[in-house]
Amino acid sequence: MFAGLRIALPLAVVGAAVAEFVAAGQQAGLGSLVTTSAAQANLPVTWASIALLCLLGCSSSCSSRSCAGASCGGATARSTAKG
Numbered sequence: 001m002f003a004g005l006r007i008a009l010p011l012a013v014v015g016a017a018v019a020e021f022v023a024a025g026q027q028a029g030l031g032s033l034v035t036t037s038a039a040q041a042n043l044p045v046t047w048a049s050i051a052l053l054c055l056l057g058c059s060s061s062c063s064s065r066s067c068a069g070a071s072c073g074g075a076t077a078r079s080t081a082k083g
Contacts, residue, residue, distance in 0.1 A: 009060040017053050030056075 020031025030049045037045040 006061065009063070010057045013053065013057045013060055 016029070017031040017034075020029040021035055023032070030053050033049045034046055034053075037043075037049065
């Protein structure tokens with residue numbers, strides 16, 4: 001059950017950003033902000049919004065792993081137990 005969640009959460013962020021790339025100007029999200037700021041050659045805003053999208057994807061990936069009982073490092077309690 002949690003394996004699907006680990007895949008679906010980061011891809012949901014990617015899907016939302018791509019949908020906003022396509023509908024740029026019609027929605028007010030990070031995807032449209034990337035498109036609009038890149039068209040205006042506002043590179044600091046472009047890179048900041050790309051970094052935020054990366055952070056959202058990574059944090060959703062870590063949160064799905066913590067729901068499954070694993071740490072963000074990927075090691076479970078069983079694999080680190082000695083004995």
